[in-house]
Amino acid sequence: MSDASITTTQEPEASFGDYVALLKPRVMSLVVFTAVVGLLAAPVAVHPFIAFCAILFIAIGAGASGALNMWWDADIDLLMKRTARRPVPAGKVTADEALAVGVALSGLSVMMLLLATNWVAAAILAFTIFFYAVVYTMWLKRWTPQNIVIGGAAGAFPPMIGWAVATGGVSVESLLMFALIFIWTPPHFWALALFMNADYENAGVPMLTVTHGRRVTRNHVFGYTLLLAVLAVGTAFTAIGGPVYLAVALVLNAQFVLGAWRIWRRDETVAEADKYKVEKKFFRLSLLYLFAHFGAILAEAALRPWGLGGW
Known part of the structure; x- marks a missing residue:
């Protein structure tokens, strides 16, 4: 038998980009941004190098959560158009590799944040990873239609972590930033679900x-x-608000x-006819929001040292 007659099938080798995708970089960007805001809005200055390290470890923790989510959800990700090209369902990264990356980065991020800052920030990061990977991904997502409402807490913790990096604790201001993301999450994801409902039906996600x-x-x-509008506008009159924030919030x-x-007033027949144009526009606006x-x-926070920020 000649060598030419022998054929072998090999799994595609994962690239660096596949492992980056495993960490959900788009979600990570939101986590990093809100954590930075929490850190810089705090009334305590942080050394630039410590701040950089803290944000880096928070980002790594967010990536770890993403990897663990992709490991557990590989079966349903394969059934949804929106997620079928993710590294694990696409066969570019194995589930075992995703689990290993997630566990390793989880431990690394929490340990390094503890060493670089304080135990409060590290504890909140550890709880965030646990909440997203275990409470939301493994339990809520497949169990209850309130999955997004309760699970939204996972995405709301980063500004609290940033605030804790600077202050070593939790305050009303950090809780307000948490609440903004927490209450924003349901309308954001439900708008997506309105025009991506078939994906969730196919995957059996409630x-x-x-x-x-x-x-x-x-x-x-x-x-x-x-409810979100009341909270968002009301935040303008707290220690983290001011005239600039109020103008943005009102608009x-x-x-x-x-x-x-x-x-709310849309008829389903009309929505289907224009391919959920209004719902998609609302979803895009929610990201900007x-x-x-x-x-x-x-x-x-940037204007406050100049006597221009706040009231």
Whole structure:
């Protein structure tokens, strides 16, 4: 038998980019940004090198959570168009490799943050990784339509970690930043679910659109958006707010409430006919919404030493 007649099938070798994708870099960017805002908005200055190290370890912790999520969710990721090209379901990284990366980076990030800063920041980071990987990914996501509501806490902890890096503790201000992300998460993800419902149905994920239908989901989007608007505008009159933040909050929350109202009054037939144009627009606005609010908090912190920030 000649060598030419022998064929072998090899698994595609993972590239560096595949391992980066395993860490969910887009989610990581939001984590890093909100953690930076929490750190810089705190009333205690942090040495630039310590701040850099802290943000790096927080980012690594976020990446570890992403890897653990992809390890556990590989089966349902394969069934959804939005996630089928992720490294594990695409066969570029094995599930065992994803687990190993996630566990190793989890331990590294928490240990290094503890050494670089303080035990409060490290403890919150450790709890964040546990909450996202175990409580949300392994339990809530496949068990309850409130998965996004409760699980949203995982994405809301980073500014609290940044604040704890600077102050060594938790305060009303850091809890307000937590609350902004926590209340923002349901309308953000439910808007996505309205036009990606087939993915969740195919994967058997009990998203609210699957278990209760789009009409109920639209009601929830509007209700949470109203609650978020009150919280966001009210934050302007706290220690992390000010006139710049108030201006941003008023404009964006007016747009956000209007978008949620349009979603609430939509008829499903019309929504299907225009391919969920209004829902997709609201989802895109939700991304700008969070970055702009935290950017405004950061602007107030930057202006404060000049006597211009805050009230």
